[in-house]
Structures are given as structure tokens and as C-alpha cells.
Amino acid sequence: MxxxxxxxxxxxxxxxxxxxxxxxxxxxxxxxxxxxxxxxxxxxxxxxxxxxxxxxxxxxxxxxxxxxxxxxxxxxxxxxxxxxxxxxxxxxxxxxxxxxxxxxxxxxxxxxxxxxxxxxxxxxxxxxxxxxxxxxxxxxxxxxxxxxxxxxxxxxxxxxxxxxxxxxxxxxxxxxxxxxxxxxxxxxxxxxxxxxxxxxxxxxxxxxxxxxxxxxxxxxxxxxxxxxxxxxxxxxxxxxxxxxxxxxRDQFRPDSLPIDDDVIKLPDESRIHSDKTFVRQLGLAGIGSARVRIAVRDWLRASTQRDRWSNENLLRPGEIDIYERRLTEEWEVRFEAMRDDLGEQAAEEAMAVAAKALYRWVEQEARYSIRPGCEEPFVTTGSFHMLAEGLDVGWHPQYAARLMTLLEPAGSRS
Structure with a gap:
């Protein structure tokens, strides 16, 4: 040589x-x-x-x-x-x-x-x-x-x-x-x-x-x-x-989207993202640290994969908006049913139990594909966390009021 x-x-x-x-x-x-x-x-x-x-x-x-x-x-x-x-x-x-x-x-x-x-x-x-x-x-x-x-x-x-x-x-x-x-x-x-x-x-x-x-x-x-x-x-x-x-090749069919190997292998960054709003939402619901780590992993995967789809022009116009509307509406039905069951005078312990049940639905049951051939679970769960980051969805019955107060700048609370 x-x-x-x-x-x-x-x-x-x-x-x-x-x-x-x-x-x-x-x-x-x-x-x-x-x-x-x-x-x-x-x-x-x-x-x-x-x-x-x-x-x-x-x-x-x-x-x-x-x-x-x-x-x-x-x-x-x-x-x-x-x-x-x-x-x-x-x-x-x-x-x-x-x-x-x-x-x-x-x-x-x-x-x-x-x-x-x-x-x-x-x-x-x-x-x-x-x-x-x-x-x-x-x-x-x-x-x-x-x-x-x-x-x-x-x-x-x-x-x-x-x-x-x-x-x-x-x-x-x-x-x-x-x-x-x-x-x-x-x-x-x-x-x-x-x-x-x-x-x-x-x-x-x-x-x-x-x-x-x-x-x-x-x-x-x-x-x-x-x-x-x-x-x-x-x-x-x-x-x-x-x-x-x-x-x-099949991932590029009209009814599918590619899921990339490097996205699935993204490292654990739960500590880096511990101050995210969606992580605080999980704290309000009393979710344990191991499940929080999984949530951060799914959020990171979904946000990275969705950004890649967008940057490569693989998404149809308005497709993400339609998908997020569907997720929000599916959540809304269950969230309002939870609030009705609790009533106005619910105790903190009852609200925590209900919040955990709602979040368990996201983890274990909510499987809504953005396209029929793209069925990776983290796309759904991670997208829910992206919505939770913007307070568009939540798990605790009073998540919006409590987090708005928590996230409000100190100088504006007078």
C-alpha cells in the first residue's frame, strides 16, 4: 500500500x-x-x-x-x-x-x-x-x-x-x-x-x-x-x-411509508428530554420512570421519522394534519367520557387512576396507521406524545389548567 x-x-x-x-x-x-x-x-x-x-x-x-x-x-x-x-x-x-x-x-x-x-x-x-x-x-x-x-x-x-x-x-x-x-x-x-x-x-x-x-x-x-x-x-x-x-420497495407503495432502521435504533435520550411538556404530562398522570423512558423513545422515533418523510416529500399534502385530527378525535371521545365518569368533585386519587387508564389505552390499544401499510406502533404512540407536547391532548382530567400554570413564565403571574 x-x-x-x-x-x-x-x-x-x-x-x-x-x-x-x-x-x-x-x-x-x-x-x-x-x-x-x-x-x-x-x-x-x-x-x-x-x-x-x-x-x-x-x-x-x-x-x-x-x-x-x-x-x-x-x-x-x-x-x-x-x-x-x-x-x-x-x-x-x-x-x-x-x-x-x-x-x-x-x-x-x-x-x-x-x-x-x-x-x-x-x-x-x-x-x-x-x-x-x-x-x-x-x-x-x-x-x-x-x-x-x-x-x-x-x-x-x-x-x-x-x-x-x-x-x-x-x-x-x-x-x-x-x-x-x-x-x-x-x-x-x-x-x-x-x-x-x-x-x-x-x-x-x-x-x-x-x-x-x-x-x-x-x-x-x-x-x-x-x-x-x-x-x-x-x-x-x-x-x-x-x-x-x-x-x-414495498415501503414506497401508495398505501405505505418507509420505516428506517436507524430511526428504530435511536439511542435512549430520556434524561436529555426530561423537561419536555409531554414528559410533564406523564408525571401528572403518575406514570413510572420506565414507561416514561419508553414514551420518550417513541416520541423521538416518531418525530424523527415524520421529519424525514416531510423532508423527502414522501407525505401527501395535508396528510399529517388529517392524521393528527383523527388521533385527537379518538382521544377526545375517551377523555370526555373519563371526565363525565369522574364528575366535578372527583378526588385526586380517582383522577390519577383515570389518567393512568387513559394513557394505558395509548400504550396498548391505540393503533391508528397513518397509511394501511405503515403499521409501526411508535408512529401512533409517538404522534400522541407530539400532540401532548403542544397540549392538544392530555391524560390527567385537569392537565391543561395545571400545565398552563406550571409552564407560565414567573413574571406573568402577578
Whole structure:
């Protein structure tokens, strides 16, 4: 690995990793079109390893700046050949069943080995000619090394590791390897790959929701890839990917809304929000600390998810207002029935018991979906707490009067 740690090198390295993830995700969508009997792994046998129907596809990826060319002496080409030659020598790959891909954004120089190893219609695939050109390039590299030795006779010059594995293979094995190689040059860069994924997303959920859907699919895939590269999980399977793709696609149906994994995993912040009005409402009703913590969790989830829906334009005009009106009206029927049952002269203990019963309805029974396919309970319970924050609903029979007094600025009570 290079010792260059400048910001420019770091940026290029990060771009390369992101490119690898996006290409892997694109490969998954490609493979899914043919069924679900496949696996995709990153940094396993190669940058990307795809296994389908008993055949293995090993992918080397090179994301290079615009204008970069791949010639017979380019290190990108020889590094890929070294990886494959080492694997072939060790028996890690079977050249009868493995397809070897070098996908690079660089342009192949005319009449180069890369052109003769390409399967593009305009190129002239000829592995034997590519082998001849590579032998010439290797000969030129030896000549350059010999000149260095002659110029510095006291220096011990070691053979370049770039060529050692290739040199170890006999010529028949070199040609056999090249027959399995396909160089996909002038490939789309990371931005164009993103555009292609956007197009796949638009087919799945429509152009209006394509960006939101793709963000969620990429988020899942990137986390899944990290787990796989960290050896805590196996390769992504076709069945697994199909399920992840389909479940996220279904969240964008007209009768549903997406529930995001990171929202469900929000940390406990009950202490931070202890001064919220809805928390004080729970205190008036005599709700215990454990249930208050759950209430804060649901409020945080619902407010975060609803903000995200709004920011991504996933909600219909007036949809939240209609939903909150429904919640308020459902609460109002029960709240007024509670007040009637208590009467005007109810004792404090009776009011506390009634408040707890009303809040228990919110916790355990109130399940009003904002859309039929979006049934996550925290959307309902958290939305009730959002309404309680504005004193639009409450649990204690006298919540409004008591909290208005409690929240009134000290200077205005004269």
C-alpha cells in the first residue's frame, strides 16, 4: 500500500472504496434479474466475488481520473494479473470455471493488450495477441531494470514483485489465464454508476421516490458489506438481497411509508428530554420512570421519522394534519367520557387512576396507521406524545389548567 497520506490520496482511496460498494450493489441488481441463486462478497477472492450456477466471477476495480490510459505497461493491469496468477498458482481459483474481470474507468490504448482482452463489440478480442504484447512489455521492464543495475552496480536490485507471480507461470498457463480475462475499459465512473442505480430504483418505485428508495437500499447494503468484510457475516445471498430489495420497495407503495432502521435504533435520550411538556404530562398522570423512558423513545422515533418523510416529500399534502385530527378525535371521545365518569368533585386519587387508564389505552390499544401499510406502533404512540407536547391532548382530567400554570413564565403571574 502506498505511503502517501495526502488529502488527495485519501480522497482517491475513499472514492475507490465507494466505487467498489456501488459496483457490487449494481452487480446484485443485475444478478437478481436472473433469479436468486447467487452470492456476492467483497474483499474475499477479489475486490468483488460473484458466484452463480457453479461459476465464479472475480472482479478487480480501478477508478481512475478522466484521461487515464491503460497501456501494456500500466501497473493497474499488471497488479490484476499478479493477483490472478498468485491465486491460480495456489489453486485458489479454477481457470476452467472462473471468469476474471478488470473493470477500469481508464481508456485502453489503441492496439494494446487491454483491447485484445476486451469483449466490447468494437474491440478485437485476441488473447494470443494480448499475450504477445504482454511478453514484449515484460521484456521492456527487464531491460529497464538491467539499466538501473548497470547505472548503480553497487546497489542490490531485487526483481519487481509486480511480475514475479506472472513469471512463475509457464507460457501455456499465462495464455490459459488470459483466455479467462475480460478487461472492461472506459467503464462508468462512480457518478455514472450512481445514475444507473438511480434508474434501477426508478423502475422499482417510480422516479418520484427513486432517491429515497436508493438511499435506504445503499444504506442497508453498505452496512451488510461491512459486516461481511469484518467476517461477522457470510456473503450477500440472492435470497437475502431479494428480501431486502423487496421490503424496501414495498415501503414506497401508495398505501405505505418507509420505516428506517436507524430511526428504530435511536439511542435512549430520556434524561436529555426530561423537561419536555409531554414528559410533564406523564408525571401528572403518575406514570413510572420506565414507561416514561419508553414514551420518550417513541416520541423521538416518531418525530424523527415524520421529519424525514416531510423532508423527502414522501407525505401527501395535508396528510399529517388529517392524521393528527383523527388521533385527537379518538382521544377526545375517551377523555370526555373519563371526565363525565369522574364528575366535578372527583378526588385526586380517582383522577390519577383515570389518567393512568387513559394513557394505558395509548400504550396498548391505540393503533391508528397513518397509511394501511405503515403499521409501526411508535408512529401512533409517538404522534400522541407530539400532540401532548403542544397540549392538544392530555391524560390527567385537569392537565391543561395545571400545565398552563406550571409552564407560565414567573413574571406573568402577578
Amino acid at each position: 502506498t505511503e502517501d497520506i495526502s488529502p488527495f490520496a485519501a480522497t482517491a482511496s475513499a472514492m475507490g472504496y465507494l466505487y467498489q460498494l456501488r459496483i457490487a450493489l449494481l452487480r446484485c441488481t443485475d444478478l437478481l434479474e436472473g433469479g436468486a441463486s447467487w452470492t456476492v462478497a467483497l474483499e474475499a477472492g477479489d475486490d468483488i466475488e460473484c458466484v452463480q450456477d457453479g461459476k465464479t466471477g472475480l472482479w478487480q476495480l480501478k477508478h481512475r481520473a478522466e484521461g487515464t490510459r491503460i497501456t501494456d505497461g500500466t501497473s493497474d493491469l499488471w497488479k490484476s494479473l499478479r493477483v490472478w496468477a498468485v491465486a491460480a498458482t495456489a489453486g485458489a481459483i479454477d481457470l476452467d470455471t472462473a471468469d476474471l474481470f478488470l473493470l477500469t474507468t481508464a481508456e485502453a490504448a489503441p492496439s494494446s493488450a487491454a483491447v485484445h482482452l476486451s469483449s466490447a463489440p468494437d474491440d478485437r478480442r485476441d488473447p494470443a495477441e494480448a499475450h504477445r504484447l504482454l511478453k514484449e512489455a515484460r521484456k521492456a521492464a527487464r531491460a529497464r531494470q538491467q539499466k538501473k543495475i548497470e547505472a548503480n552496480p553497487d546497489t542490490t536490485a531485487k526483481p519487481s514483485e509486480l511480475y514475479q507471480a506472472w513469471d512463475t507461470l509457464g507460457e501455456p498457463e499465462q495464455l490459459r489465464l488470459l483466455e479467462r480475462v475480460q478487461i472492461l475499459h472506459s467503464a462508468e465512473d462512480i457518478h455514472a454508476t450512481g445514475t444507473r442505480l438511480q434508474g434501477r430504483a426508478a423502475i422499482a418505485v417510480g422516479r418520484q421516490y427513486a432517491t429515497s428508495f436508493l438511499e435506504r437500499l445503499e444504506g442497508w447494503f453498505f452496512q451488510r458489506a461491512i459486516a461481511q468484510m469484518g467476517t461477522s457475516a457470510g456473503p450477500v445471498t440472492g435470497i437475502e438481497f431479494d428480501e431486502a430489495f423487496s421490503s424496501r
